[in-house]
Amino acid sequence: MAASEDLEDLPGVGPATAEKLTENGFDSYQGIAVASPGELSNTADIGESSAADIIQAAREAADIGGFESGAEVLERREQIGKLSWGVEEVDELLGGGVETQSITEVYGEFGAGKSQVTHQLAVNVQLPAEHGGLEGSSIFIDSEDTFRPERIEQMVDGLDEDVIEDTMVLHGIAEDGEADAGNDDLFDDLVESILDKIHVAKAFNSNHQILLAEKAQELASEGQDEEFPVRLLAVDSLTAHFRAEYVGRGELADRQQKLNKHLHDLMRVGDLNNTAVVVTNQVAANPDSFFGDPTQPIGGNILGHTSTFRLYLRKSKGDKRIVRLVDAPNLPDGEGVMRVEEGGLMAE
DSSP states (O other), X not given: OHHHHHHTTSTTOOHHHHHHHHHTTOXXXXXXXXXXXXXXXXXXXXOXXXXXXXXXXXXXXXXXXXXXXHHHHHHHHTTOOEEOOSOHHHHHHTTSSEETTSEEEEEOSTTSSHHHHHHHHHHHTTSOGGGTOOSOEEEEEESSSOOOHHHHHHHHHTSOHHHXXXXXXXXXXXXXXXXXXXXXXXXXXXXXXXXXXXXXXXOOSHHHHHHHHHHHHHHHHHTTTSSSOEEEEEEETSSHHHHHHSOSGGGHHHHHHHHHHHHHHHHHHHHHHTOEEEEEEOEEEOTTOOSSOOEEETTHHHHHHHOSEEEEEEEOSTTEEEEEEEEOSSSOOEEEEEEEETTEEEEO
């Protein structure tokens, strides 16, 4: 493998070590450079001292670890993509849409529409750029058995005709000028193509979920040179298994430690592959709250600090949902309104 041969240029990395690193998703200098010695040691069955030397060499080769100017940061941020919700008011709230290279947390009570958001984004990420898409594929880690391919079909059907036709051209379903949103055969082919580009895995417990995040890095890295690179990683929901398996205050420290590692694995996928990471989160009622909304997201400070953007979904009348931006590094707090219909997320 070409990736293995490249890794063998690092001091202390032979063919066997390179193969183990590649198999576990460490297939680039950048991926190794941001790893910890303990992580690399366990992966490649080498001592921590040797792992530290390999990481240092990778950092020098990849030019990682130094300072850069604000102008360089601005130039790098210009590569960040914005994935549209398909709801103008919410996109404005987010400064244009869901950012790549960031973790966006969507939390709310049961039935608020969290899974609807992940399904809609899995469709929207495959749309042409002029329609708010990122022209990429998605990975969907499903911990609550929420993914429904039938819902994807409904959401594709809910797109505007011109969006459907332009997406048919992008996916190679029809030639420019020959796409027809009303053609049942072409529409069925488009739905099949979109479903084919959503990589779904069901997580059976927290350890399996952590493993799937590591596998997601492999999948995203391998597909970066393909026509539809991975541009969305959705986890629905992030905290369900951790909440069920670690019960009581005595388990809290272990839960938070594992959750922290999991979040950093997800962050790595986003950073290394210019991918948007969207996680849904469950909530709990705070009995000490006498004023305002007592609903609080699970995960504590670890999730609060790691999420770049935090959105709170709240039920309103009928199919209306209130989308509140709770936290963002560069945007003011605010609220937007959307509707959850058969055709997907719609403007109010």
